[in-house]
Amino acid sequence: MATHQPLPDQPPPISQRGWLRWLREHLFSTWYNSVLTVVIGYWLISTFVPLINWAFIQAVFTGDGADACNPDGACWVFVEQRLGFFIYGFYPAEFRWRPNLVFALFALSVVPQFLPLPTTIRKWLAIFGITGLPLAAYFLIAGGHFGLESVPTSRWGGLMLTLILAYVGILAALPIGILLALGRRSEMPVIRGICVVFIEFWRAVPLITILFMASVMLPLFLPDGVTFDKLLRALVGITLFQSAYMAEVVRGGLQAIPRGQYEAAEALGLGYWRRMQLIILPQALKIVIPGIANTVISLFKDTTLVLIIGLFDLLGAVKSTLSDPAWSNVMAEGYLFVAFCFWVFCFGMSRYSHRLEKQLETGHRN
Amino acid sequence: MTTDPRPLRPGRPKPWNDPRVRSVVFQILAIAGVAWVGYTLFHNTVSNMESRGISTGFGFLNETAGFGIIMSLIPYNETMSYGQTFLVGLMNTLLVSGLGILLATIVGFVVGIARLSSNWLVAKVALAYIEVFRNIPLLLQIFFWYFAVLGALPGPRQAVNVGDIAFMSNRGIVLPKPVFEPGAWVMGTGLVIALATIVVLAIWARRRQAATGRIFPVLPIAVVLIPGLPLLGYLLTGGPVSWDVPSLGGFNFRGGITAIPELGALLLALTLYTASFIAEIVRSGIVSVDKGQTEAALALGLPARRVLRLVVIPQALRVIIPPLTSQYLNLTKNSSLAVAIGYPDLVNVFMGTTLNQTGQAVEIVAMTMAVYLTISLAISVLMNLYNRAVALKER
Structure with missing residues (x-):
């Protein structure tokens, strides 16, 4: 008896599988998508091939001076030669081990947060990072105690100064911002009013005017004889400015917590501060992690503005070197180097905030 | 059975435990603190x-x-007086902010939509643009465009020549300047008539569509009419507009309109930086519109283009507009970075030069801050009005 023998399955047509299918679906699905792909592909190749050629292939990375450079390629020798200045500014070379030690302590408290270590160790290292580290950094970098020679803030600079401004700014702006946000949600009209005026004022004016104010008007506000360090003035300006933004971010989180949580906390008989600390803030801050990360990133970028009031942060240090006659035509290299440094930090922070958000995700919103 | 001798209603708590008393005391303390700080300052x-x-x-x-x-x-x-310098600075700030907002909106919307493109390459290029530009400080971008790009352009004698009428050099971009002669009013009238016609037509078309469902093509008519009528006026009156074409004289250009490189660099940096934020706002706004809305609209038989225009975009705008306004505010405030490259904006001219010459820090800082405060508060008020208008009306 003859049985029906089905033919073996044919493979799908070549255009419906493998990379050809991917190309069809993602690059050439319609006629205008094909045109776009070709135009953009041409633009990318014509821009990036010469750029990569300039930045890497023809570039000179090490050497003694501007003479070592190739006119057709990037002159990274400039960065290599001036790296010390870009990192430490005018900080005396023989004391550079002090900021280096601070960098190491910073790495010690931050890097383990990414490693699979027991939570207790990570917690204590984090607590060290926000309490012991700033103190240690102050005594090490500023000196003047424990037999360390004092280094005035006017000699601080470069990446070191950028990181100090950003770190202290974040450490100060977050708690002040939380307090302001709680104040704005307070039931006492006077406290609420003060917080609203404070927040809205700082948010309405540009940071640059605040820095100007800090450098021009602060001496007028203070009693005779009291002077403030220029760096401290910039720090106060940046902190006040960013704490107002932080407050608005945190307020968003506070408003997103359902009323039941506030009422349940009250029903447990907790006082105001314990209610906030144990029940409301942990939930509210978790919701606004992306907002906090954005504020931190913008604070980091805003530290560059201090060069306008005469401090040499990373950008200021590079910019001041560009006018050196020994190095002509390294403008693009200098700015690209700074851009790369800032980009790495900011992009890293935004990735980390995504990760943190996923880690703390409990599966239910609110 | 013994009865509890204590009263059922508790007495008043001790004053230091009474929340009302406490709140009054705290508020009095706060007022006193603020008053003291204010007085000391x-x-x-x-x-x-x-x-x-x-x-x-x-x-x-x-x-x-x-x-x-x-x-x-x-x-x-x-x-002229310092009062006039204040106005000059203010106008320059408003100019660069206005142009920046316009350009950043266009670039931001294009990139934000490109980010959602079905074309893999387009989406990735848009993503790369966003991630690069928003993670680099704005001040650095301003320096880059000003010193490394525009500053690297050739001098006026070797300027990049665009058809003998426009020139790009390190002194800026020089464009021909229109000179209106008597009779140019006919063109202006033509433009006004065209705009008025289109507005009336649009209102009529919307009413007719609401009543009958038939669609009237307003857009193509507008595209023809708005440039068409002034052009007709130009031809009828025999060309009452001449062009002041720039020419090289000595070491710089004469005639024409010059856009100084400071303006160009600031505008480029502000536009590209803010657009990267706007693009993300636009993308998240479009993504926030429920997929069911698109599917329902397609099921009604609307073509894809109309689905976007009539269903998705109006709902996305509700999510997009609030953060978009705050980006506009940021751009306006960021325009004060002009001081770093010497574009004469309010902060540079007034808080910089004028302050240095007169030394009257308090008045000048207060005036400058008042300007930004006014702009901010005005935009917030408009924003709140808009929010009330587009908020979901639950019936």
Whole structure:
């Protein structure tokens, strides 16, 4: 008896599988998508091939001076030669081990947060990072105690100064911002009013005017004889400015917590501060992690503005070197180097905030 | 059975435990604290200014400024007053902010939509653009465009020549300037008539569509009419507009309109930086519209283009507009970075040069901050009105 023998399955047509299918679906699905792909592909190749050629292939990375450079390629020798200045500014070379030690302590408290270590160790290292580290950094970098020679803030600079401004700014702006946000949600009209005026004022004016104010008007506000360090003035300006933004971010989180949580906390008989600390803030801050990360990133970028009031942060240090006659035509290299440094930090922070958000995700919103 | 001798209603708590008493005390303390800080600052400032011999009051606004400004939208020269420098700076700030907002919106919307493109390459290029530009400080971008790109352009003698009418050099971009001769009013009238016609037509078309469901193509008519009528006027009156074409004279260009490189660099940086944020806002706004809305609209038989215009975009705008306004505000505030490259904006001209010359820090800082406060508050008020208008109306 003859049985029906089905033919073996044919493979799908070549255009419906493998990379050809991917190309069809993602690059050439319609006629205008094909045109776009070709135009953009041409633009990318014509821009990036010469750029990569300039930045890497023809570039000179090490050497003694501007003479070592190739006119057709990037002159990274400039960065290599001036790296010390870009990192430490005018900080005396023989004391550079002090900021280096601070960098190491910073790495010690931050890097383990990414490693699979027991939570207790990570917690204590984090607590060290926000309490012991700033103190240690102050005594090490500023000196003047424990037999360390004092280094005035006017000699601080470069990446070191950028990181100090950003770190202290974040450490100060977050708690002040939380307090302001709680104040704005307070039931006492006077406290609420003060917080609203404070927040809205700082948010309405540009940071640059605040820095100007800090450098021009602060001496007028203070009693005779009291002077403030220029760096401290910039720090106060940046902190006040960013704490107002932080407050608005945190307020968003506070408003997103359902009323039941506030009422349940009250029903447990907790006082105001314990209610906030144990029940409301942990939930509210978790919701606004992306907002906090954005504020931190913008604070980091805003530290560059201090060069306008005469401090040499990373950008200021590079910019001041560009006018050196020994190095002509390294403008693009200098700015690209700074851009790369800032980009790495900011992009890293935004990735980390995504990760943190996923880690703390409990599966239910609110 | 024993009865509890204590009363059922508890007595008043001790004053230091009574929340009402506490709240009053805290508020009085807060007012006292603020008043004390305010008084101390005021007292210190007055005594400091006396000891330094700084004059007070706004009389300086009528004094002669005595310095030149490289770019001004209103008539200005050195013999005019500080009040005029304030206005020049304000106009320049508004100019760069206005242009920046316009351009950043266009670029931001294009990139935000490109980010959602079905074309893999387009989406990735848009993503790369966003991630690069928003993670680099704006000040650095301004320096880059000003010093490394525009500063690297050739001098006026070797300027990049675009068809002998426009030139790009390190002194800026020079464009031909239209000179209106008698009779040009016919063109202006043509433009006004065209715009009025289109507005009336659009209202009529919308009413007719609501009543009958038939669609009237307003857009193509507008595209023809708005440039068409002024052109007709131009031809009928025999060309009453001539062009002041720039020409190289000595070491710089004469005639035409010059856009100074400071303006170009600031505008480029502000546009590209803010657009990267706007793109993300636009993308998240479009993504926030429920997929069911698109599917329902397609099921009704609407073509894809109309689905976007009539269903998705109006709902996305509700999510997009609030953060978009705050980006506009940021751009306006960021335009004050002009001071770093010498574009004569409000902060540069007034808080910089004028402050240095007069020394009247308190008045000048207060005036500058008042300008930004006014802009901010005005935009917030408009924003709240808009929010009320588009908020979901639950019936």
